[in-house]
Structure formats: C-alpha cells, structure tokens
Amino acid sequence: MHHLDQNRPKGLATALAHARSPRPPSPDTPAGPAVPAWPGRPQTVPEAGPADLDLRALLRLSLRASDGSGRLRPAPSAGALHPVDTELVLGAGCPLPPGRYGYDPLRDHVHFLGGRTDTAPPGIRAELSVTARRTISHYGHRAWPLLLLDAGHAAAALFLAARALGMTAPELHLDGEAELPLAFLRIAPSLPAPGAPVGSQPPERPPAPEELLARRSAPPPLPGRPAPEALRAVLTAATRAGGSDLRWCVAVGPPRPGLMELGTDGRTLRRFAVGEARPTLAVWAAGQAWIADAGAVLLAIGCPQDADEPHIRRAHLRAGFAVHLAHVTARHHGVAARPVGSWQQADLGAALGATPGRDWVVHALALGTLHADEENTP
Numbered sequence: 001m002h003h004l005d006q007n008r009p010k011g012l013a014t015a016l017a018h019a020r021s022p023r024p025p026s027p028d029t030p031a032g033p034a035v036p037a038w039p040g041r042p043q044t045v046p047e048a049g050p051a052d053l054d055l056r057a058l059l060r061l062s063l064r065a066s067d068g069s070g071r072l073r074p075a076p077s078a079g080a081l082h083p084v085d086t087e088l089v090l091g092a093g094c095p096l097p098p099g100r101y102g103y104d105p106l107r108d109h110v111h112f113l114g115g116r117t118d119t120a121p122p123g124i125r126a127e128l129s130v131t132a133r134r135t136i137s138h139y140g141h142r143a144w145p146l147l148l149l150d151a152g153h154a155a156a157a158l159f160l161a162a163r164a165l166g167m168t169a170p171e172l173h174l175d176g177e178a179e180l181p182l183a184f185l186r187i188a189p190s191l192p193a194p195g196a197p198v199g200s201q202p203p204e205r206p207p208a209p210e211e212l213l214a215r216r217s218a219p220p221p222l223p224g225r226p227a228p229e230a231l232r233a234v235l236t237a238a239t240r241a242g243g244s245d246l247r248w249c250v251a252v253g254p255p256r257p258g259l260m261e262l263g264t265d266g267r268t269l270r271r272f273a274v275g276e277a278r279p280t281l282a283v284w285a286a287g288q289a290w291i292a293d294a295g296a297v298l299l300a301i302g303c304p305q306d307a308d309e310p311h312i313r314r315a316h317l318r319a320g321f322a323v324h325l326a327h328v329t330a331r332h333h334g335v336a337a338r339p340v341g342s343w344q345q346a347d348l349g350a351a352l353g354a355t356p357g358r359d360w361v362v363h364a365l366a367l368g369t370l371h372a373d374e375e376n377t378p
C-alpha cells in the first residue's frame, strides 16, 4: 500500500554501483508524506500494566518525534529525511490487544492493521521497512545504501531503547535475506525479576534513557583527536556490533597520521597503515571538506563489488546498527560524533595497494573533541 515501486530497486547491486559512481544526483524532487497513510483508527499506546512491556517508553526512546518539526529525533537519518517505517506485531504481554499495528512517529499513534490476534507470538516484534522515495527525493541514485544504513540505525535505536528500559536483550534480525521487512527485532515479554542477574543481556553497559534522547549528530566541523581510550571504546563497540562482514578502523591525523584498528587481543590499537587518509575520505564522502579536519573518522569497510543482494543489505544494515552503537559510546566518552553515509569510489583496499573492488567504505562516524572556536583558542 505505502510501498511504492521505488521501494524495490530493480537490482540492488546495480543501485549500489550507481551510488558509488562519481555522478552527482539530480535536483531534489518532493519527498512525499513523512508517515505512511496507515489505514484505520489512530490510537495512543496505553500506559503499560505491571506485567506488560512498556511499549510507549520503547517508542519514545527510539522512534517518536520529539518536537513538532517532523524530525524523528532519537534516531539519526541521512539528510534528516527519516524514510524508515515501523510495523509492530504485538503478542501477549503488551499494553495493546495482540495484532499488527502501523506506527505514526509524528503523532505517536498506532493504527491497528489486523492480523490473527490468537497466533501472534508473545512480546513485541518491530518490523522495519523504508519509503524509499523520501531519501531518493534528495539523494537520487545515491539513496539505496543510505536507506539501508538508516534502517540499521533505527534498529539500533530500538535495541538501545530496550536495553535502557531493562528489557530482555532483543533478538536481532539484520541478515539481509528479505526485502520486506528489511530488519526486525523481537523483544520477549519476560522482564528480569528485580535484583536477579540478567543472564541474556550483553556485557556492555546499558545506556541511560536520557543519553538516547540527548544523542545528536554534532554539527561540523569536528576537530580534536579523541584520546586512545575513547577510540578504543568506539572501535570495540562497532566491532562487536558489526557482524562478520565488516572490518573497522579509524583514520587519524597528525602527529602520527594513519589508520588504526583493534589488535588481535581486542584491546590495543594497532596502526596498520601510515599516512594521512582524511583528505581522501573527504573527497570520497561527496566532497564534504570538513571530514579532512575531523579529529578521527571511524570506518566500516567491506561489501565487495561482487556482493549479492542479501550481502549488500546485511552489510549496510549492520554498518548502520554498529555506527549507531559507536555513536552512543563516543558520546559517553565525551566525544562528539556525526555519521557519514554517502561514499563514492571509496575503495580503501585499492588505495592501500590491495586487490581493488573488495574493501569499500560502507559507512563512517566522524569524531571530534573540540568545537571549532576552541581549537583556535590559545
């Protein structure tokens, strides 16, 4: 219904090849409505009962627009276009009757879409898809990687919101196998008993709800090289969350410019390439000059030229997911950050003298510790 033809690119591999080409996009076209025209009566999500998952808080910390401007603030989005749509399949243990619902993040309403109410598994299944037209309206043929990255960021926002609320760690489905939904998360209804060890939680620190609401993409420029401890924490967060298709590194500038990755012990920083990469990264990232002066740039590398569709989806969904977790980690270490998702001809492997076509920049997070005016203060 809301899924336009544009939502199914004729070939994702071709779409990615176009996005990676140097050809600039055409002028903007209308982005269309910010929210799908969900059918049916809108309803608010009720207050959760004592045994219910707090769906209202989950949405507030992840997807709900926090002001009237149409920005869906808790999760970032390329060009602030917010193409990700969410359907919720609710089972037992939720504050609404079982069934499938469409979420309207601007009005914070759900619309009952139907579904067999007796067969929905318990808990929440949040399914993510995209209205491609929104991102295509500005990025044209560069849109598809951004749409997939955006969906990964939205999945991470839901994941972190569930963790912040003490819900059982969500089961993630970012395998890229399906076009629809692109990704989903399942949150089981069982809440940990008060004081009980939380066995299924990942070992990382759960974020505080305020941290998630306060996350913003710092406006460029982002000078100031983060301390090694912060770079290590950001790389660790990204590597753990990034799955097996991606490799992670950071580009840093003087005094010893180069590329660093986590050592095999998973703790130390290892320099694997010497030389200044940031000006090249700035050119590859649609000529965003400020990237050449960023304090550091976290890079997700992978998605070879011959990757099939599930691989392309998986690598980008994972990259968005992991960059979002890295962003929240950076902020926790006092480091400002901004995702950078539009990459052309960014064959890092080839630039380092390895086989061309294999190790592309898929996504990035620019990092900095100073405001531009501080940098020039004696």
Ligand SMILES: Cc1cc2nc3c(=O)[nH]c(=O)nc-3n(C[C@H](O)[C@H](O)[C@H](O)COP(=O)(O)O)c2cc1C
Pocket (backbone or CB within 6 Å): 073, 074, 075, 076, 077, 078, 079, 080, 146, 149, 150, 153, 215, 216, 217, 218, 220, 285, 288, 320, 338, 339, 340, 341, 342
């Ligand atoms: C996938 C993705 C790619 C992005 N790419 C860029 C980029 O190339 N340059 C940039 O300045 N910001 C980029 N951003 C940041 C967005 O502009 C930002 O998220 C949006 O304006 C909303 O602001 P917020 O993150 O503060 O909520 C990107 C964000 C995402 C999620």
